[in-house]
Amino acid sequence: LSREDFQRIPELAINPLGDRIINAFFSEGEDQVNFRGFMRTLAHFRPIEDNEKSKDQNGPEPLNSRSNKLHFAFRLYDLDKDDKISRDELLQVLRMMVGVNISDEQLGSIADRTIQEADQDGDSAISFAEFVKVLEKVDVEQKMSIRFLH
């Protein structure tokens, strides 16, 4: 699949974060994703089952664990993949979500306030750990899961 294939889905094309989502499927420098890659990305959205938690504690963490779901969301914000969400990156994502409806100053103050609240080590950027802390009360499993009907 190429990026154009995804963009032909109208409901995805009108999603303000459509491009970021499509990007998540493609690895660095690649323009095509095969079925395996497609499945790996979609696997993040499997609902978390209770009986999986006790299985296989020693193996690699499944893709749909809470931590991996959060990591996926973190990567949507982290545009340059440096494991930090800087003020600029946050601004860019915000700009994608609001379009032209909010001024630069307002958007800037929203970004500043958000970073200030979440930033704990004072580096004016959000690391993954800080990201997790902010969202600890959010029901990530429910919001980032898609259930298939039988």
Added chain:
Amino acid sequence: SQGIIERDETTMEKEIAGLHRVDFEFSDIFYFCRKGFEAIVEDEVTQRFSSEELVSWNLLTRTNVNFHYVSLRLTVVWVVGVVVRYCFLLPLRFTLAAIGITSMIVGTTVVGQLPNSSVKSYLSELVHLTCSRILVRALSGTIHYHNKENKPRKGGICVANHTSPIDAIILTNDGCYAMVGQVHGGLMGVIQRATVKACPHVWFERSEVKDRHLVTKRLREHVADKSKLPILIFPEGTCINNTSVMMFKKGSFEIGGTIYPVAIKYDPQFGDAFWNSSKYNIVSYLLRIMTSWAIVCNVWYMPPMVRKEGEDAVQFANRVRSAIAQQGGLTELPWDGGLKRAKVKDTFREEQQKNYSKMLVRNGSIG
């Protein structure tokens, strides 16, 4: 129709604005993210541009997408079916179609030589009806017409949902219409040129189609003449797979006059009538149609509608569309059929962005 995933129908408002808050939060992204992935797994639109999936197999290979090898007996039955369809039905139908098309061309040319008079109209109707009936037989069409008292009258506009080029023949089987369409080359062009001599069809040159005002003007002139046959228009603009009705183009509804809506629903068990023009050209499409079991469909004529006071063309179009969808048991989609080939307009995305911004500003104490 059953979906394959459980869709979360929480609106943007409820999910984002309902919970907190000051203004923006990192979790806002989850809403858009999930919506995006739901769309990737299964979306409403792209599935309308390919044939409907059947619940149980009808012994045609083309609908065999989801069914696997079951038993030897079934395979034998299927082979018999293939033999019957290709060696027996196909030649028969092909011959009939050839007879039908030839008589249409010859008949309309002959009638076209006559001077305009009531005799000419009568003969032209006769020729059109007869040839239409032959062609429908050529496709093994079984059509049930409902509510014939609502059949479109002269000076009106007949509006129907579009599934395939056959729609026109199915309707002309029961009455005479003035067709509207682009001028084609080849055999189609020959038919068009012949029929227009006998009956006032409205064929446009490709260059003229782009000029909407010219189109509207010609149609308006046609409708104003009450002695002229009702115009047949398919406002979706493209073939949809008969499970839903997509956006109606408002051009047809701006002309004025009385609209006679017609709903056409094919029975997919006997044959798939949908023309997937990006996958099949017209010849292979006709071949598929002629090697199906039959074309079985229901046609409902509906009571005439006129534009109400204060209703604009778009609202009127939507009202007619709802009526057709309800009658035919089809779902309504607000999307444009043109999305089959073109990209979606940016205005929809901008609308989503606007909604989200409103939430930020409303809840927030922004500087």
